[in-house]
Amino acid sequence: MIRIKDLSADFDSFKLDDINLHVLEGEHFVLLGPSGAGKTLLTEIILGLRRHSKGEILLGGQTVRGSPVDGISVSYVPQDLAIFPHMGVRDNITFGARVRRMEPASMGRKLAELAELLDITDLLDRPSTATLSMGEKQRVALARALIVEPRILFLDEPFSSLDFYIRRQLIEKLQEIKSTLSVTIFQVTHNHEEAFMLGDRIAIMFEGRIAQVGPPMELQRRPVSLEVARFLLAQNIFEGEVVEVDHEAGRMRTRVDGVCLISPAVDQLSCGQEVSAVIRPEEVHIIRPDRPLGAKVRENLFDGRIEKRIPTPGGYVLTTRIEGLRTPVEIRLSNCAFDDLDLTSKSRVRVSLKAEALWLIPR
Amino acid sequence: MRARRVADRSFSVFTWGMLGLLTAYISLIVIVLFLRVNADSYGDTLLSGRALSTIRLSVICATIASVLALLFAVPIAYQLARKDFPGKNLVDTILDVPIILSPVALGTALLVVLSSDAGELVQDNLVSFTFAIPGIVLAQFSVVVALAIRSLKAVFEQIDPRYEEVSYFLGCNRWQSFLRISLPLARGGIIASFILAWARAVGEFGATITVAGAVSGKTETIPSAIYLGLARVDIQETLVYVLLLVFVAISVLMGVRYLTPKRSA
């Protein structure tokens, strides 16, 4: 649906470098990155609102070069929503339909459907959009974008200015909408949660280039660089060296400080190679002393002591000092697990860095 | 603490003072004029057919000139506000020339051009400008259009291009986007620019008198009548016309202000 090849662009304060992306039809594609990474700029270029200097963009099969394409229905909800201030809610939403001369009956039907879906039916008669809350504005903007039955929908930071609870609601609404309409969605965000909840595939963007593209799981489990790992909050990163590769057993050993970490064997890495070992805090298990060891947690068993305990909504983040490891290990735990384990700060614990979840990145 | 209050108070005094001073200055001018005119001069001057036709001419020409000026200025200002193009600085500067030229300079230039062979051709076959009523409109238009462009450019620059961009994706071509989004959003500014242009046109003198002359009953506008009054050493009549101009200006400005609803955009 969207194909970007070797795209480069140079504006006074910003550069985009060698971007290659391919968005499939019907996909919900998320462009994730920190503020200032160039995500909005890239979106504007894809939409034809800005001109790129090198490379090719195909939107629905049509080449884009500095002006919006004809022939294919594309909707754009910018970050500031751009709800028309000089119209009421109904006129705003039906604007695109009226311009395209949609038949009034079917327009009315679509409007009712979308209003129902987005829960804005009672807002329709508001004469001014100035009195709408952020969340209501968001939904009106979505309705406006969807009433024209676009093939591709571009969303720029659609939920950034919403508070946590409303955001959740809208994310769910969007998921509902996706299942009713068939539309390809290209969404830009800096929020991990949004990206992971909605994205079929995610592209991580830093400072004008794409670092990694893939389904959410892959990004989490197999970050291609430390930058990506850190961005996705895979907090535990250790520097070490591969000491043994056992292809038969499908395992490799990496020496990190005073310990050896076991992880699945990977062809690209060889003995002697310097690597960074990454494991997410959620994948570090505290062993319950009164229970037998599960198969997945038999490897990488270590003793340690809890140093710090930081509360989070619903659980804790524990900083644990492992014997033999210079860097403390971060562990995420739910409240009930914490209580079950009867832990306090300073408790001695036995942890397992789940081998399957340990990922090595060459240095 | 005390120092802060004193400072704040002195700032208040300063700003209110300036406001009061200038308002008083202008009001005083009008009041003194008013008192200087003899009661019967009003009747003599205003009730003459000449005064009525002068007023009518002034208002009609100013309105036509301003409308024409806006017709040109709106698309030009829009383009200047939205697009960057090579030579933009030069074009911008050229469009500013009428503002810098004194009205008499502009009028003289127009007169010379209209009197040239090419100009004569246009005048013989299309419209007669020199010493004719269309000349008043032409002179006023020329003076006013540059003002309108500048004023409207600021208005369009204030409108976020995002609205237009979104409208393209909702199916608008550039005409529809301009007419349905840009213009309505610029409405307040367009009205303000029109007022500015109209006020300037009504008061326009130097270019008008050079191009169209100031022939009583034919091409005499209110400012021309004032000039001629002085030339005739008829002080009373002159002052009546001056007050008339003030009155016309105030009525129109107030009128448009009341008619323009407050918009939150």
Next chain:
Amino acid sequence: MGTRIKGVVLAVGGLVTVLVMAACGGSGGPTLELFVGSATKPATEEVAKLFEERYDVNLELHFGGSGAMLSQMKLTGRGDIYFPGSSDFMEKAKEEDLVLPESERTVVYLIPAINVQKGNPKNIQSLEDLARPDVTLAIADPETVCVGLYAAEILERAGLSQSIRPKIATYAESCEKTASLVALRAVDAVIGWRVFQYWNPDEIETVYLPPEQIPRIGYVPIAISKSSKQPALAQQFIDFATSDEGQAIYAKWHYLTTEEEAREFAPEATVGGEWELPEGWR
């Protein structure tokens, strides 16, 4: 804070000093204020300069339309000398009691003529030629400008006002404007003063009228303003302007300085005087 205030005070103080000095400007000597019609501007400027140097007097000259100048004099209540471009405004000044009538003198004489574009492209040789359909024509406003009134009289007396009046493209609002209409090529011809040619020899040419078509000779008067605080000094200027030396300067600028010279163009004409503008011209 202290230094900034000092800075502002110094700047303001400096500015005020400069302004006061500028206002007081000029030599220590006395000042005369003249309200002058533009008709004699170049010559009068030269005469004034000479007078200033000779007698160590400051002359402030205001140039403009004779009527506008009189209005200014009237409104401000100041001025030492009124020096309009034609006699009718002096009559008005006397009517309004703004000048001392006994101080009036004649400085130069003016002969009405046809002025055309240099080279006379339309080959206009006579008053009758002005009636030709291919000729565009203007005169000064007979109601406010002297030379316009003279033009109207000339046309009436020549019996040509029926054929020519409808053709008049515009009525110029001042003497200078009448001349510039020809210089700017806005019209083919005007009826103005013969001396216009000398104001702009590159653009304007004079076509003389036969004596029988000139009923009246104009003149430029000068008088002391009633509000003058220095009538003796004002008289001194008037004497200088009408002296041989002053008159020579006017002659150099091609003004006619004696009645005899003027009568060479129109022996039977009246000098100055009034003529009532007929209804049709208003």
